[in-house]
Ligand SMILES: *[C@@H]1O[C@H](CO)[C@@H](O)[C@H](O)[C@H]1NC(C)=O
Ligand SMILES: *[C@@H]1O[C@H](CO)[C@@H](O)[C@H](O)[C@H]1NC(C)=O
Ligand SMILES: *[C@@H]1O[C@H](CO)[C@@H](O)[C@H](O)[C@H]1NC(C)=O
Ligand SMILES: *[C@@H]1O[C@H](CO)[C@@H](O)[C@H](O)[C@H]1NC(C)=O
């Protein structure tokens with residue numbers, strides 16, 4: 527009676543093939559992600575807007591996102607806002623209000639249910655906006671016009687839709703609107719560095735536990751002292767930290783401080799810079815050559831931080847307000863000075879009998895699953911495909927392997 531396992535193998539095959547094809551599709555676009563700078567460069571009437579997207583590093587953030595709408599204004603409309611002589615930090619806030627973290631093509635714009643909607647923007651998403659501000663009101667007006675206004679603009683929709691500039695369906699939509707949207711909140715002067723309250727900022731967006739540890743341990747002072755000259759903080763999310771707490775509690779007070787300082791870098795490093803400055807990075811805990819450092823590595827669109835013990839992935843930005851930038855990471859960074867290195871993955875030979883090395887689980891196993899708020903599920907789906915294992919399914923695994931390598935060859939074409 528070999529029929530049952532055969533049938534289940536066939537069923538698994540049938541189920542996993544479309545799944546793997548989907549996986550292929552989701553892997554493929556990383557190779558030719560959109561580039562807002564290039565899109566706008568084809569339209570010289572947006573050259574000022576384009577210039578400031580780059581100058582404020584917003585272009586990089588836009589390129590990283592998969593589902594996004596950019597509300598562009600022409601050079602005349604940009605000149606009107608430049609006449610206000612805003613600082614570059616404030617201008618960044620204003621422009622980030624023009625980046626919607628959702629896809630609005632022309633069609634969707636004219637088919638808003640009930641004719642009006644509030645949608646969140648990058649201003650809201652990067653944490654620079656207080657409370658619930660940072661939302662845009664889009665309303666279908668009479669005569670087929672569509673009005674746009676910042677929610678904190680007292681109901682005033684001061685801009686209207688002009689035309690579609692470029693649309694890559696469900697990835698990026700670039701729409702022209704008539705004016706820069708007025709927003710008292712976004713146009714407010716950005717605080718001077720000494721006014722930035724690191725723990726208050728960290729407490730937002732899933733980094734409260736990390737903020738509490740920094741305060742309680744006394745590490746906060748070092749973070750504060752480095753703020754003015756530029757500071758990058760990698761905050762392990764609440765979910766990542768809660769799984770790590772047993773290990774944390776085992777550390778001495780001094781080790782706790784070192785561990786927390788290991789999550790700070792005394793330089794302002796926006797994503798663009800992190801990506802181009804791959805390599806060894808000193809931290810606030812570094813007190814000598816090759817001490818408490820880690821390696822920054824690009825992995826497709828992702829940026830990974832590698833200690834000898836774990837590899838963490840940047841999953842989002844909590845705040846980017848020069849001279850401070852805070853990223854969320856999916857794992858606590860464990861320095862080799864405090865934790866044993868994971869069993870070397872690049873040493874395939876099995877450990878000889880009587881090896882002094884204790885058996886260690888791979889670092890990923892005792893870490894929590896990444897809480898990926900941005901819906902980036904490539905890792906999870908990849909994990910699921912491992913679940914195909916099992917005796918009668920080895921044929922399926924071969925097919926899976928073949929499809930995956932096919933995927934890879936497609937991706938790298
Ligand atoms: C985007 O396009 C611009 C202009 O073509 C180019 O300078 C820049 O390097 C591109 N960025 C990426 C991430 O490819
Ligand atoms: C549309 O309006 C109706 C009645 O006011 C409301 O019940 C419904 O939730 C609204 N739909 C959306 C998508 O906002
Ligand atoms: C958007 O603004 C218009 C005009 O002020 C208002 O009537 C509408 O209720 C607002 N829509 C939402 C979803 O708040
Ligand atoms: C848009 O993104 C999806 C998923 O990320 C990708 O499959 C698709 O190829 C992209 N579309 C275009 C036209 O680039």
Ligand SMILES: *[C@@H]1O[C@H](CO)[C@@H](O)[C@H](O)[C@H]1NC(C)=O
Nearest residue numbers: 722723724725726727729737
């Ligand atoms: C920073 O914010 C925290 C609340 O998150 C507050 O307890 C603390 O007093 C603030 N520090 C300063 C210097 O204002």
Ligand SMILES: *[C@@H]1O[C@H](CO)[C@@H](O)[C@H](O)[C@H]1NC(C)=O
Nearest residue numbers: 770771772773774775776777
């Ligand atoms: C804490 O330290 C003790 C003694 O060194 C060790 O046995 C235990 O496994 C450690 N616990 C964790 C969670 O690391």
